Amino acid sequence: NAGVTQTPKFRVLKTGQSMTLLCAQDMNHEYMYWYRQDPGMGLRLIHYSVGEGTTAKGEVPDGYNVSRLKKQNFLLGLESAAPSQTSVYFCASKASGYYPYEQYFGPGTRLTVT
Amino acid sequence: ELKVEQNPLFLSMQEGKNYTIYCNYSTTSDRLYWYRQDPGKSLESLFVLLSNGAVKQEGRLMASLDTKARLSTLHITAAVHDLSATYFCAVDMGTDKLIFGTGTRLQVFP
Numbered sequence: 536n537a538g539v540t541q542t543p544k545f546r547v548l549k550t551g552q553s554m555t556l557l558c559a560q561d562m563n564h565e566y567m568y569w570y571r572q573d574p575g576m577g578l579r580l581i582h583y584s585v586g587e588g589t590t591a592k593g594e595v596p597d598g599y600n601v602s603r604l605k606k607q608n609f610l611l612g613l614e615s616a617a618p619s620q621t622s623v624y625f626c627a628s629k630a631s632g633y634y635p636y637e638q639y640f641g642p643g644t645r646l647t648v649t
Numbered sequence: 650e651l652k653v654e655q656n657p658l659f660l661s662m663q664e665g666k667n668y669t670i671y672c673n674y675s676t677t678s679d680r681l682y683w684y685r686q687d688p689g690k691s692l693e694s695l696f697v698l699l700s701n702g703a704v705k706q707e708g709r710l711m712a713s714l715d716t717k718a719r720l721s722t723l724h725i726t727a728a729v730h731d732l733s734a735t736y737f738c739a740v741d742m743g744t745d746k747l748i749f750g751t752g753t754r755l756q757v758f759p
Contacts, residue, residue, distance in 0.1 A: 566745055575658075577737060577749035578692075585745070593746065625691065629745060637682055637694040638747065 537561055539641035541626050547647045548616040556611040556644050558626030565631035567609040568593075568638060569601060571622040578625060584609055585631070616648045651676045653740050655750035662728050662757055670753045672721040672738035680741035681721045683712050685734045686752070692737065696723075728757045 542557045558567065565586050570578040570593075580593030584603040598620060600612045609628075613620060623645050627638040652675040662668050672681070680699055684692040696705040698714035698721060705712050709732065711724045721738055735754045739747040 568746075570749075575751060577653075577751045578739075578747075579749070580746060583746060594748075627692075631745075636680070636697045636699065639694070640684075640692040642691045 539626055539628055539639050541624075541641040541644050543644060544642065545645050547649065548613075549649055550617060552616050553612070553614050554616065554646075555613075556624055556626075556646075558609045558611070558628075558641060559607055560609075560626075560628040560639075561607065562628060562630070562639065563606070564628035564639075565606070566629040566638075567603065568627040568629075569599070569609065569611045570625045570627065571595065571620075572625060572643075573622050581611065581624075616646075618648045620646065621648045622646060651678070651740060651742055651748045653738060653748050653750040655736075655738055655753050657753060658751060659754045660756070662725075662755070664729055664757055664759055665727050667727065668725050670723040670725070670736055670738075670755075672723070672740075672750055674719050674721075674740045674748075677716070677719075678740045678743065679714075679716050680743075681714050682739045682741070682747065683721075683723055684737045684739065686737065687734050695736075725755070728755075730757050730759070733757045 539560045568583040569581040582601040587606040626641040629638045683695040696712040701716040703714045735752045739749045
């Protein structure tokens, strides 16, 4: 039982390049989330999904796209990377309903855009 | 817009001392979470507080929730070095989406 995994762990991009971050969970959770963490700003929600085939915008969605083609996977795409997207990206998942209530987080992806 | 404020942002404390971290939020919510993050690591769930007056304790940490005051506290008793980490509170907006506080970086020294 690996929980929530993220690929890759580190990445360096040049401005204008594109990439996709992969999040996978093996807990059969309905809900999945993408956050970014910047120094001194806590975590901010980028996009989320409440089930296979559904996605919705969070607090800071601009410059990102997501897809949830399979229940266990949630992909985050950057079409044209910008230095402002340098951050640590965390994926999380959660069961629907009441228990367990908390979100479970992956190990993070550190992205640098030069 | 829901805002979540933590204070202090940085806390340096001596081993054996007690202290409290505060989490204030701006709109109604009855579900609040506390997470711990070690440097370079992911977030680990500490407490889930689901109703007014909820109190949870684990080891030297105790969390409470006052939904009327829109306030949660994380109390540290007799701090030890292993508690050094960043602590985040997060408030549920009512749609299983969380708004995080900016975090409190705790450093415990001998």
